Amino acid sequence: MRDAFDLLVVGGGINGCGIARDAAGRGLSVLLVEKGDLGGATSSASSKLIHGGLRYLEHWEFRLVREALAEREVMLRIAPHVARPMRFVLPHRPEMRPRWMIRAGLFLYDHLARRVSLPGAEAIATRTHPYGAPLKPEITAAFAYSDCWVDDARLVVLNAKDAARRGAEIAVRTAFLGATPEAGAWTCRLRAADGAERTVRARAIANAGGPWALRVLEAAGAPARCTLRLVRGSHIVLPALYEGEQAYILQNDDGRVVFVIPYEGRFSLVGTTDVPHEGDPGAAACSAEEAAYLCAAVSRQFRRQIDPAEVVWSYAGVRPLYDDGARDPSAVTRDYVLSLDRGGENGPPLLNVYGGKLTTYRRLSEEALAKLAPPLGFSAARPWTATAPLPGGDLGAAGLSGFEAAQVRRYPWLPPETLRRLCRAYGTEMDALLAGASGMAALGRDxxxxxxxxxxxxxxxxxxxxxxxxxxxxxxxxxxxxAPAARAAVAAWFGEASQAAVAGKAEPAGV
Known part of the structure; x- marks a missing residue:
């Protein structure tokens, strides 16, 4: 086990794993540490979207929207197994945003960045179009536009896997205890889940601690040069509210929007809220008030009236937003800020990541490496992550549908739902997972x-x-x-005495 690295990345969320991947691909020696599980906090508690952020146009964040829109095409190219296009339906309510404003916003949305694989926006009559079926009869008009869905937790893991294959060390369940600048580098103290401590040297640190970023700064003895707004976004999962693969974006009476997204075949995902969060970010949970708010937002525009008692699962994540002074949590910028500090005068570099969103993690990682290039002495002139497929993403010209058809022929013994899930989780790595198997019995206990x-x-x-x-x-x-018994059996397979995981209880990711 080596004890000296070019870069120590603290935080195994999407930004940390993206930075580790980009750095390893440029030939840097990289160690990533994460106190909990990869993507165990905010990065797996999102709305699962790769989107430009239509509502951000109202706040004049054109650069952020343009960058995010361009990233949709990149994700479809490098991770076609875990990302896919999705059509969004925006019902029009006369008392809300006027129709001309929506048309103008959608025109900008379609043209701010180059669209290759996604169809443009259109107006639809809800009384005759299938998309109108779930909506209340008084809603007679809507707009449809394109964005992308992504499996957020798998996107995090795939970035970590690619980083590891390019030489990075990924250390989960490993806490960052602190760092001291010494002789032009950082001496860093780490602690594994079993209590064993380790000291490593790093020429630079990337602080991708998310909601815990200021704690990382404190542990490194560095001053905080900004403040973060911790905003909780909660989601609920309900039995499927309608048929079809389209999602809905609902304008709520308070000016916010709520997404309703097809989820896991049998469910609908509804979110999100924007509530100031206090206390431990790792203890975030959807409150009864937030669940009622989301149910009411859907009931206001859907024919079906939703009761919070129907919620089958909920989750919440804390977004660490860069504090730009906005009074309304929904108006706080979703853009990111990168700050390069030094451990004392002429000390080793400490790169801090503030804010950001799932969609723009790859661009954020490129900019992070560009800032680290001068002090670490490497060239940032050749960004590479926009064209290199993530593990399993090399599906070929036939795309996901062609790959799934080929896998049906290759594994006729796999149940259709299982085969589809494996294709969309592992892509071409599915063959390595199933290597040597000729039937379900060869895969062990089901x-x-x-x-x-x-x-x-x-x-x-x-x-x-x-x-x-x-x-x-x-x-x-x-x-x-x-069923609960099956979840308990999985926990037993991992040798867990605690049953917290069986219920899906989130754990703090820490720093």
Whole structure:
């Protein structure tokens, strides 16, 4: 085990894993540490969207929207197994934003960045178009436009996997205790889950602690040069509210928007809220008030009236937004700020990541490496991550549909739902997972919903899964499909005495 690195990345969320991947691909020696699980906090508690942020146009954030829109095409190119196009329906209510404003916003949305694979916006008559079926009869007009859905937790893991294949060390369940600048580098103290401590040297630190970024600064003895607004975004999962693959973006009476998204085949995902969060970000949970708010937002425009008692699962993540002084949490910028500090006068570099969103993580990572290039003495002139597929993403010209058809012929013994899930979780790595198997019996114990012992072993060996919740609620969402006894059996397979993971209880990721 080496004890000296070019770069120590603190935080295993999407930004930390993206920075580690980009740095390793440029030939830097990289160590990433994460106190909990990869993507165990904010990065797996999102709305699962790669989107430009239509509502950000109202706040004049054109650069952020343009950058995010361009990233949709990049994600479809490098991760076509975990990202896919989705059509969004925006019902029009005369008492809300006027129709001319929506048309103008959608025109900008379609033209701010180059669109290759996504169809443009259109107006629809809800009384005759299938998209209008779930909506109340008094809603007679709507607009449809394109964005993308992504499996957020798997996107995090895929970036970590690619970083590791390019030489990075990924250390989960490893806490960052502190760092001291010494002789032009950082001496960093780490502690593993078993209590063992380790000291490493790093020429630079990238602070991607998310909601814990200021704690990382404190542990490194560095001053905080900004403040963060911690905003909780909660989501609820309901039995499917309608048929079809389209999503809905609902204008709420308070000016916010609420998404309703098809989820896991049998459910609808509804979110999100924007509530100031106090206390430990790792303890964030959807409150009864937030669940009622989301249900009311849907009931206001859907024919079906939603009761909070129908909620089958909920989750919440804390977004660490750069404090730009906005009074309304919904108006706080979703843009990111990168600050390069020094450990004392002429000391080693400490790069701090403030804010950001899932969609723009790859661009953020490129900019982070550009800032680190001068002090670390490497060239940032050749960005590479926009064209290199993430693990499993090399599906070929036929795309996901062609790949799935080929896998049906290759594995006729796999149940259709399981085959589809494996294709969309692992892409071309599915063949390595199933290597040598000619039937379900060869995959070991079946825990239900197609989750087998072979897959659990793969996730533990190849994807750093250490607990049942890592699998059931992040790398897959099979916790929604398994009975409590089956979830308990998965926990037992991991040797867990605690049953917290069985219920999908989130744990603090820390620093």
């Amino acid at each position: 825990f239900g919903a197609g989750l087998t012992e072979r897959e659990l072993d793969w996730l533990r060996r190849e994807e750093w899964a250490r607990r049942a919740e890592d699998v059931l609620w992040r790398r897959s969402k099979l916790g929604l499909h398994l």
